[in-house]
Amino acid sequence: MALKVYADRMSQPSRAILIFCKINDIDFEEIRVDVLKNQQFSPEYKAINPMSQVPAIIDGRFKLFESHAILIYLSCAFPGVASHWYxxxxxxxxxxxxxxxxxxxxxxxxxxxxxxxxxxxxxxxxxxxxxxxxxxxxxxxxxxxxxxxxxxxxxxxxxxxxxxxxxxxxxxxxxxxxxxxxxxxxxxxxxxxxxxxxxxxxxxxxxxxxxxxxxxxxxxxxxxxxxxxxxxxxxxxxxxxx
Amino acid sequence: MALKVYADRMSQPSRAILIFCKINDIDFEEIRVDVLKNQQFSPEYKAINPMSQVPAIIDGRFKLFESHAILIYLSCAFPGVASHWYxxxxxxxxxxxxxxxxxxxxxxxxxxxxxxxxxxxxxxxxxxxxxxxxxxxxxxxxxxxxxxxxxxxxxxxxxxxxxxxxxxxxxxxxxxxxxxxxxxxxxxxxxxxxxxxxxxxxxxxxxxxxxxxxxxxxxxxxxxxxxxxxxxxxxxxxxxxx
Missing domain, CATH: 1.20.1050.10 (Glutathione S-transferase Yfyf (Class Pi); Chain A, domain 2)
Incomplete structure (x- = not known):
């Protein structure tokens, strides 16, 4: 199962994660959480990120939020990421x-x-x-x-x-x-x-x-x-x- | 040369670094930067941390500020630190x-x-x-x-x-x-x-x-x-x- 990235491109940390995945050829599925429509407050999304903010990821059964923590995790979890990123x-x-x-x-x-x-x-x-x-x-x-x-x-x-x-x-x-x-x-x-x-x-x-x-x-x-x-x-x- | 920790015990991130060093038996010298006396703005301290905030450390020739970055660095740089800390x-x-x-x-x-x-x-x-x-x-x-x-x-x-x-x-x-x-x-x-x-x-x-x-x-x-x-x-x- 590919990495899932929950993001809204209006959000700057969401864009950072998406760019990072793309430049490093990480296979992922982008799932839009429309912040202007308050979708971050839905019970389904709160089960992924109880802070009701984007971005968040699910990698297998592992859920993670906070964009810097995600960037560090992706840098270490995907072996194809060049070392200059982290x-x-x-x-x-x-x-x-x-x-x-x-x-x-x-x-x-x-x-x-x-x-x-x-x-x-x-x-x-x-x-x-x-x-x-x-x-x-x-x-x-x-x-x-x-x-x-x-x-x-x-x-x-x-x-x-x-x-x-x-x-x-x-x-x-x-x-x-x-x-x-x-x-x-x-x-x-x-x-x-x-x-x-x-x-x-x-x-x-x-x-x-x-x-x-x-x-x-x-x-x-x-x-x-x-x-x-x-x-x-x-x-x-x-x-x-x- | 022992690790130098620049701190003011009135500052909560300073206290975090001091407690971490003590509980992990890290040999260090505490250097007080009295924030109420504006010592963080002195040219000497600004050469260590240009953001004029405490804490900061010097380890050999390596200078570092931001308390979370310091805690992570110390956890990795000192082999005696138990793995539950980081x-x-x-x-x-x-x-x-x-x-x-x-x-x-x-x-x-x-x-x-x-x-x-x-x-x-x-x-x-x-x-x-x-x-x-x-x-x-x-x-x-x-x-x-x-x-x-x-x-x-x-x-x-x-x-x-x-x-x-x-x-x-x-x-x-x-x-x-x-x-x-x-x-x-x-x-x-x-x-x-x-x-x-x-x-x-x-x-x-x-x-x-x-x-x-x-x-x-x-x-x-x-x-x-x-x-x-x-x-x-x-x-x-x-x-x-x-």
Missing amino acids: PGDLSNRAKIHSVLDWHHSNLRRGTVGLVFNTILAPLVGLPSNLQTAKEAEKILMKSLSKIENFWLKDGRFLVGSSQPSIADISLVCEIMQLELLSEKDCDRILSPYKKVVKWIEDTKKATAPHFDEVHDFLFKAQKRIRERKATESGKNEVKSKL | PGDLSNRAKIHSVLDWHHSNLRRGTVGLVFNTILAPLVGLPSNLQTAKEAEKILMKSLSKIENFWLKDGRFLVGSSQPSIADISLVCEIMQLELLSEKDCDRILSPYKKVVKWIEDTKKATAPHFDEVHDFLFKAQKRIRERKATESGKNEVKSKL
Whole structure:
């Protein structure tokens, strides 16, 4: 029985798992859990992940959630995975753990707080908090600066590597979520960080063509959101002229 | 040269590393980084951890920060560490990673947000946000419920183990930070979770006498904070009667 990956391509950690499986030729079945339709709260899915979040996997009888734990498990459980994704060397592996742990309270917290409170919450009719969005943007900018000046200081990929690891896939997929913002905001946030921008491109290339294929869903959502914003802004302009 | 552990015993992840080293007879030197005196921002410490957080370690020439990454590194780098702390078996190890990853955005986020905004910020004259504290308490209660009903469901320790792992040390040290609240608040938060309370005791016993010795610093701080609160509340009572 092939590995089952429960995912929603709107979710950045879900995309990381899908790209990782594809680039490493892991045989898997993708099962969509539509988060906007609250399918993560169904009793069937809660039996797989009681935290009601995507992604999760089932490998044989073994269930697992939390995307970093999944990436590490897949790196070790499938013998075809090249060692640069999750190095066997003790200190290199420790550095990968360090950046993955750092990610949770920094880049991830910033991106999720900003995108949820400015784009996703209004879209699905949930309350949003602009003060939280503002604080999240500060965390995000600080995190990007740390990636630029520390994590990418000595190499093409994170922690000074010449080849990508699971950390590059995880963190770049997180940053891609900013594509849901307006083009102007996305540029304003990313353009000061030249190394970050180059690293995103390098990670895309290293995981081509799967990176773009898995992100196609996000780009289509981006297009719809930007068109909707443009229509709303047009309506407001007409209103203000009346 | 012995392992160097840069720590502040007021910090819960610092205490986790210290207890782990002591229970496993790892030869180490503890170097205090006094967070209340902002020593984590000194250029010397930033050269060890550019994120200006405790704990960090130096092992020979190898520097590492993020407490979970450190616990995993120590488990693998020191041959005397018993395998239950960080199991070699692929699926058991994956479950430990899963609970450690889950911790960041759940139990840790809840505890830090609550204790910082109600106790630590006012203590050091930093602005506190009671709305954030309220939201953090919600995250904390939800996290404790998940520990009670999922993570501790099948065993004495996390992920159904009969012996403690690095995850037990990390999460119990986090919960111990609640000791800085008033006795009433601490009881109100923890007492509904019987399994959690038992698990805390079991983890203390499994790491005795080091657990209490390392926490002595926190208990002394707790005493000072509670005395100060009592004095302030006495003064307010006198004022209200005038």
